[in-house]
Amino acid sequence: NAGVTQTPKFRVLKTGQSMTLLCAQDMNHEYMYWYRQDPGMGLRLIHYSVGEGTTAKGEVPDGYNVSRLKKQNFLLGLESAAPSQTSVYFCASSSLRHGYTFGSGTRLTVV
Amino acid sequence: DAKTTQPPSMDCAEGRAANLPCNHSTISGNEYVYWYRQIHSQGPQYIIHGLKNNETNEMASLIITEDRKSSTLILPHATLRDTAVYYCIVDITGTASKLTFGTGTRLQVML
Numbered sequence: 001n002a003g004v005t006q007t008p009k010f011r012v013l014k015t016g017q018s019m020t021l022l023c024a025q026d027m028n029h030e031y032m033y034w035y036r037q038d039p040g041m042g043l044r045l046i047h048y049s050v051g052e053g054t055t056a057k058g059e060v061p062d063g064y065n066v067s068r069l070k071k072q073n074f075l076l077g078l079e080s081a082a083p084s085q086t087s088v089y090f091c092a093s094s095s096l097r098h099g100y101t102f103g104s105g106t107r108l109t110v111v
Numbered sequence: 112d113a114k115t116t117q118p119p120s121m122d123c124a125e126g127r128a129a130n131l132p133c134n135h136s137t138i139s140g141n142e143y144v145y146w147y148r149q150i151h152s153q154g155p156q157y158i159i160h161g162l163k164n165n166e167t168n169e170m171a172s173l174i175i176t177e178d179r180k181s182s183t184l185i186l187p188h189a190t191l192r193d194t195a196v197y198y199c200i201v202d203i204t205g206t207a208s209k210l211t212f213g214t215g216t217r218l219q220v221m222l
Contacts, residue, residue: 099147
């Protein structure tokens with residue numbers, strides 16, 4: 001039982017490049033989330049999903065897109081990376097009966 | 112709109128109880144109090160949650176005042192590995208209501 005797995009763990013992008021962050025959970029959770037965390041700050045919600053095929057915007061959605069084609073996977077895309085998107089990205093999942101389970105994070109640097 | 116207020120930092124001697132306070136004076140009747148912690152740069156880890164009654168698990172105890180306007184997380188015998196940022200969050204269980212993380216309390220456990 002791996003919980004929530006994020007790939008990749010580290011990435012360096014050039015401004016304007018695109019990439020996709022993958023989040024996979026094996027707990028059959030309905031809800032999944034993408035957060036970003038900047039130095040010295042709490043986590044901020046980017047997008048979330050309440051079930052397969054559904055997504056919604058969080059607090060800071062601009063510059064990101066998401067997809068939830070399968071229940072166990074939640075993808076976060078950056079179409080044209082900007083230095084302001086340098087951050088640590090955390091994925092999480094939850095269910096009605098359990099608290100949130102977070103992944104170990106993806107450290108993204110945009111140069 | 113901050114839903115919770117926590118001290119920015121606290122120190123605790125190893126082996127002693129760590130008591131972390133949280134004010135949530137505007138909590139609604141259907142909102143739970145959750146505690147998470149984040150060790151170094153890892154993903155946040157669920158600790159405990161409660162609605163009205165005090166709760167205890169293998170990690171900690173949660174004491175909620177009768178008026179539910181504040182709570183205290185108790186780590187009964189703090190160790191160096193408990194050094195982390197602790198987040199107190201109010202949330203409606205069962206909804207993808209997007210956990211809102213503040214800046215938390217940085218607990219430093221010292222020898």
